[in-house]
Amino acid sequence: MGQNAFTNTGKLTRLIFRLDRIRIPLWIIGLAIFTFIVPPTFDGLYPSQQDRDAITSTLANPAMTAMLGPGDLENYTIGAMTAHEMLLMTAVITGLMAILLVTKHTRADEEDGRIEMIRSLPSGRLSYLNATLAVTSGAFLLLTLVIGFGLFGFGIESMDLEGSLLYGAALGGTGLVFAGVTAVFAQLSESSRGTIGWSVAILLGAYLFRAITDLSNEALSWLSPLGWVTKAEVYSSNNWGPIVLMLAVAILLFVIANYLNSIRDLEQGFIASRPGKRNASRLLQSPIGLAFRLQRTGFISWAIGMYVLGASYGSIFGDLESFFEGNEMYQQMLQLSEGASLVEQFIPTLMVVISLIATIPPIMAINKLRGEEKKGRLDHLLGRAVSRSRLLGSYLILSVVNGFVMLSLSAIGLWSAGNAVVENGMDFGMLFGAAFVYYPAMLVMIGLAAFLNGFLPKQTSLVWIYILYSFFVLYLGNMMQFPNWVGQLSPFGHVPQVPIEDATFMPLFILSVIAVGLMILSFIGFRKRDIAN
Amino acid sequence: MSVLEVRNLEKKFGKFTALDGVNFEVRSGEVFGFIGPNGAGKSTTIRVLLGILKANEGEVKIFGKDAWSDAVEIHKRLAYVPGDVNLWPNLTGGEVIDLFVKLRGGNNKSKREELIKKFDLDPTKKCRTYSKGNRQKVALIAAFSSDADLYILDEPTSGLDPLMEKVFQECVLEAKNEGKSVLLSSHILSEVEKLCDRVGIIRQGQIIETGTLNELRHLTRTHILVETKQPIASLTELKGIHEVEETEQGLSFQVDTKELDIIIRHISQFGIVKLESAPPTLEDLFMSHYENKGEREVGGVR
Numbered sequence: 001m002g003q004n005a006f007t008n009t010g011k012l013t014r015l016i017f018r019l020d021r022i023r024i025p026l027w028i029i030g031l032a033i034f035t036f037i038v039p040p041t042f043d044g045l046y047p048s049q050q051d052r053d054a055i056t057s058t059l060a061n062p063a064m065t066a067m068l069g070p071g072d073l074e075n076y077t078i079g080a081m082t083a084h085e086m087l088l089m090t091a092v093i094t095g096l097m098a099i100l101l102v103t104k105h106t107r108a109d110e111e112d113g114r115i116e117m118i119r120s121l122p123s124g125r126l127s128y129l130n131a132t133l134a135v136t137s138g139a140f141l142l143l144t145l146v147i148g149f150g151l152f153g154f155g156i157e158s159m160d161l162e163g164s165l166l167y168g169a170a171l172g173g174t175g176l177v178f179a180g181v182t183a184v185f186a187q188l189s190e191s192s193r194g195t196i197g198w199s200v201a202i203l204l205g206a207y208l209f210r211a212i213t214d215l216s217n218e219a220l221s222w223l224s225p226l227g228w229v230t231k232a233e234v235y236s237s238n239n240w241g242p243i244v245l246m247l248a249v250a251i252l253l254f255v256i257a258n259y260l261n262s263i264r265d266l267e268q269g270f271i272a273s274r275p276g277k278r279n280a281s282r283l284l285q286s287p288i289g290l291a292f293r294l295q296r297t298g299f300i301s302w303a304i305g306m307y308v309l310g311a312s313y314g315s316i317f318g319d320l321e322s323f324f325e326g327n328e329m330y331q332q333m334l335q336l337s338e339g340a341s342l343v344e345q346f347i348p349t350l351m352v353v354i355s356l357i358a359t360i361p362p363i364m365a366i367n368k369l370r371g372e373e374k375k376g377r378l379d380h381l382l383g384r385a386v387s388r389s390r391l392l393g394s395y396l397i398l399s400v401v402n403g404f405v406m407l408s409l410s411a412i413g414l415w416s417a418g419n420a421v422v423e424n425g426m427d428f429g430m431l432f433g434a435a436f437v438y439y440p441a442m443l444v445m446i447g448l449a450a451f452l453n454g455f456l457p458k459q460t461s462l463v464w465i466y467i468l469y470s471f472f473v474l475y476l477g478n479m480m481q482f483p484n485w486v487g488q489l490s491p492f493g494h495v496p497q498v499p500i501e502d503a504t505f506m507p508l509f510i511l512s513v514i515a516v517g518l519m520i521l522s523f524i525g526f527r528k529r530d531i532a533n
Numbered sequence: 534m535s536v537l538e539v540r541n542l543e544k545k546f547g548k549f550t551a552l553d554g555v556n557f558e559v560r561s562g563e564v565f566g567f568i569g570p571n572g573a574g575k576s577t578t579i580r581v582l583l584g585i586l587k588a589n590e591g592e593v594k595i596f597g598k599d600a601w602s603d604a605v606e607i608h609k610r611l612a613y614v615p616g617d618v619n620l621w622p623n624l625t626g627g628e629v630i631d632l633f634v635k636l637r638g639g640n641n642k643s644k645r646e647e648l649i650k651k652f653d654l655d656p657t658k659k660c661r662t663y664s665k666g667n668r669q670k671v672a673l674i675a676a677f678s679s680d681a682d683l684y685i686l687d688e689p690t691s692g693l694d695p696l697m698e699k700v701f702q703e704c705v706l707e708a709k710n711e712g713k714s715v716l717l718s719s720h721i722l723s724e725v726e727k728l729c730d731r732v733g734i735i736r737q738g739q740i741i742e743t744g745t746l747n748e749l750r751h752l753t754r755t756h757i758l759v760e761t762k763q764p765i766a767s768l769t770e771l772k773g774i775h776e777v778e779e780t781e782q783g784l785s786f787q788v789d790t791k792e793l794d795i796i797i798r799h800i801s802q803f804g805i806v807k808l809e810s811a812p813p814t815l816e817d818l819f820m821s822h823y824e825n826k827g828e829r830e831v832g833g834v835r
Contacts, residue, residue, distance in 0.1 A: 111661075191661060193622075193623075193661075273659070273662075275657035275658070276624075276625030276627070276628070276657050276658065276659055277625050277627060277628055277657065278625070278627040278656050278657050279627055279628070279631050280624075280627065280628040280629075280630075280631030280632050280635070281628075284624075284628055284631070284632055285631060285632055285635035285636070286635070286636075287636070290621075290632060293624070294621060294623075375619050376615070376617065376619045377619050377620070377621065378585075379580070379583070379585055379613075379615060380615075380620075380633065380672075381636060382583065382584065382585050382604070382608075383583050383585070383608060383611075383613040383615075384608050384613075384633060384636040384637045385605050385606075385608045385609040385636060385637050385638055386605065386608075386636055387604070387605045388604075528587070529587070530585070530586045530587055531580075531585045531586070
């Protein structure tokens with residue numbers, strides 16, 4: 001032990017740096033772009049202090065505080081606004097980046113036997129862990145500087161150098177804390193899935209705990225690392241204390257991870273993996289049961305996510321009314337279209353986004369078939385008394401039901417939050433209808449994915465491009481005034497704008513026919529082709 | 534009666550011809566060894582047999598039914614073990630075994646438990662934690678605990694330790710004693726030699742030899758070690774003599790088995806002091822097909 005435990009850490013640091021030379025810059029560039037598009041946008045949208053003060057009223061409610069954390073609404077400059085609306089969310093994503101980067105080079109490398117190779121070479125017992133932490137720390141330092149100087153570079157009055165660097169440091173510090181959390185769980189847990197699962201649970205737990213305590217007792221928020229992000233009060237009082245706290249906690253976690261690593265055996269953990277089931281449950285013993293079991297965790301996570309997405313959109317419905325009430329110009333603009341209420345005007349735009357997001361999990365469900373094929377696991381089923389139609393059918397049914405559940409949950413989320421904040425409540429039937437007019441379009445996407453699985457198995461990812469295209473032309477297209485046919489190339493472009501328009505039968509019927517046609521064709525293709533791996 | 538019949542099977546992947554007229558049959562109650570080097574087409578053939586790949590040409594019948602169109606019916610009476618067993622990392626071994634048995638239909642709980650014990654597998658562990666050998670055990674237990682009439686085993690022992698390999702061999706012999714048929718593709722030639730009634734050798738997508746081991750042995754060489762009173766004259770001029778070598782124990786060489794009679798007659802003229810002969814192993818047989826016309830050095834008499 002002693003000195004030898006760290007032998008060759010430098011060389012391994014270079015190795016990991018080399019391995020991650022694309023991944024880390026991509027993360028940093030992504031986070032930077034995500035951050036940098038905001039201040040100029042706010043500057044353009046709310047040029048005067050008056051404009052900004054006008055929207056603080058829509059932000060001063062518990063739902064917003066729970067979501068974004070407390071902000072400096074008294075002195076809502078561009079800087080304070082950016083920090084309030086963006087910093088916490090960006091910090092959560094930075095935490096996720098830390099979890100994925102650190103897991104990859106700790107438990108995942110260990111699980112795949114790569115650390116065994118490294119350890120058989122003259123390298124110290126703790127070298128690889130510390131090389132990983134060194135690279136990760138370097139990445140977060142770089143992130144801090146890029147974000148800090150980048151924000152300062154906009155030359156916006158309220159965004160001085162100190163505040164900008166603090167903004168970057170809050171992100172970098174969060175990253176370091178979660179790098180530490182992940183490094184510890186990489187020692188405790190026996191698998192990379194477990195490491196990611198536990199660390200993400202801590203991240204979400206920190207977020208929820210902060211949300212609750214921000215509303216009930218702000219002092220308690222100091223217990224959550226994500227609470228520190230808002231406590232830094234970037235661009236207002238510029239409090240560096242939380243950053244020091246983050247560094248201290250990160251170092252403490254690094255030390256704990258090192259200690260745990262030094263006292264355990266390679267490929268062992270401290271959280272004993274529970275013995276699994278000896279026998280398969282009745283549910284598992286069929287192709288559809290297996291397909292569901294394989295996607296269960298993802299399905300439940302998406303279901304919760306869709307409900308939360310719906311609820312968070314729903315929670316702004318109440319503020320929407322009050323926001324527009326005081327603003328004659330907006331009122332005139334929107335009243336051009338019929339006598340529907342403001343909320344109702346917004347619903348179709350909202351539903352395109354929600355339904356496109358809700359299309360992601362069912363497409364993942366059907367494309368899992370191809371994923372299983374590539375891993376050679378379909379052979380196990382087709383080598384037994386399972387027909388190809390039954391196999392494809394199982395995945396198709398799961399996908400169609402999945403889409404239905406996702407769309408329903410987002411509508412329920414939207415309604416349950418909206419109903420609570422809108423004065424006279426909201427009609428559930430109306431919201432449900434507005435969501436379900438998009439179901440046939442979603443089925444067309446599912447049908448297309450199935451069709452690709454049947455005929456062009458190597459091109460199954462094409463459906464993602466089509467979904468991305470739909471999102472781009474229908475969501476952004478509204479702002480960019482594309483010609484009509486551009487939107488109509490997507491099935492989602494043919495959906496009637498309920499509740500402003502009536503749900504007309506013809507387009508929905510035609511979409512359904514196309515969807516069913518694609519699905520039937522997919523069976524023909526799937527039954528004829530080779531199963532490759 | 535044949536359980537499995539392959540006639541002129543052709544399979545192309547784009548322009549590449551993987552199988553170029555494969556012919557063989559597996560008879561009822563026999564263990565058929567299917568051998569050939571990597572890339573010869575063993576696994577492709579097996580995947581066509583399972584209806585996972587569609588043949589371009591030819592006829593593949595199992596239990597008298599078409600392997601492609603009647604796949605499901607056939608698979609109710611067939612058990613398959615792949616060489617590279619890829620399982621779902623988040624299911625336990627026990628769950629996978631149950632799933633596999635259930636998907637075929639039929640259930641044999643006592644056999645399952647017996648095999649789990651025999652193969653020494655912990656069925657409560659997630660497949661993620663299994664080594665290659667343990668994953669193979671899962672597939673083997675699932676296969677042998679179901680009452681199949683035909684077992685298709687594609688290099689099933691490549692990850693097993695010698696002890697488990699023995700358990701595997703017992704399972705195959707047991708199946709054979711019950712009158713089941715087995716198609717065993719393998720690299721481990723000693724295993725094939727021990728288990729198989731008949732052997733088919735595939736090379737570059739064609740079956741180049743089939744028959745019982747005895748029949749095949751006639752096609753190859755016998756090792757001879759001989760010591761004579763007088764030096765043997767003009768031995769190398771005889772037909773069918775290879776790899777002549779002077780050793781301390783005597784003269785060692787190989788003889789084409791069909792020329793054996795003539796050679797022994799010739800040698801006996803020189804007064805035999807000692808004569809040892811060894812039958813060709815399957816390895817020799819295999820090598821003789823893959824070497825460039827026997828140019829390669831082969832070890833002496835064993």
